[in-house]
Amino acid sequence: MVSVRTPSTSAWWPKSRRRIRAKAVRKGQIRCLCSERKRSRPFPRLCPTVVGYGLYFFTYSTWKGRNIYMEDLYVRPEFRGQGIGKKLMSRIAQMGVEKGCTQMKFSVLDWNRPAVDFYRSKGAVDLTAAEDWHVFRFEADALRRLALGEPGE
Numbered sequence: 001m002v003s004v005r006t007p008s009t010s011a012w013w014p015k016s017r018r019r020i021r022a023k024a025v026r027k028g029q030i031r032c033l034c035s036e037r038k039r040s041r042p043f044p045r046l047c048p049t050v051v052g053y054g055l056y057f058f059t060y061s062t063w064k065g066r067n068i069y070m071e072d073l074y075v076r077p078e079f080r081g082q083g084i085g086k087k088l089m090s091r092i093a094q095m096g097v098e099k100g101c102t103q104m105k106f107s108v109l110d111w112n113r114p115a116v117d118f119y120r121s122k123g124a125v126d127l128t129a130a131e132d133w134h135v136f137r138f139e140a141d142a143l144r145r146l147a148l149g150e151p152g153e
């Protein structure tokens, strides 16, 4: 039996980026839902096993108003294909709908075909293919130069 809830500890974060994610959740910069499966023993109530998580935050579109952004969706490999990713994503969508959002956005790398297929199978539209949107970002140096009013390279 797998439940989806806001996590009470940060001990379960996958090792890479653990501190960044846990801090962001604690500070309220990002929200988190996790999927937990109860351990059968030795302490079933005290030791739930986290099998997946989703991170999200709210954003704004001048056209559509409040939006929800899914920053991360992850299910541990040994638990994939059991409906856990779908359940997590559905709960994130619920959070958005409850707050009046009309869109949920996220990015996925082109090489990640299983994830691309998963999102498509749930009805997501690929905005690069459909509308030619390109995702940009300023990396740290470029961001600093921009903030200082210096020319880009």
Ligand SMILES: CC(C)(COP(=O)(O)OP(=O)(O)OC[C@H]1O[C@@H](n2cnc3c(N)ncnc32)[C@H](O)[C@@H]1OP(=O)(O)O)[C@@H](O)C(=O)NCCC(=O)NCCS
Binding pocket: 072, 073, 074, 075, 076, 079, 080, 081, 082, 083, 084, 085, 086, 087, 107, 108, 109, 112, 113, 114, 115, 117, 118, 121
């Ligand atoms: C992508 C990911 C979250 C999916 O989670 P999951 O728990 O394995 O997926 P589910 O078992 O919930 O799949 C649910 C549905 O999606 C479908 N689905 C899952 N993977 C699919 C795939 N590769 N192609 C097509 N459909 C797929 C299932 O058939 C199922 O369909 P149904 O609702 O009609 O029964 C998981 O594979 C994962 O963590 N991948 C690594 C991290 C990652 O790449 N995250 C996305 C980064 S953008």
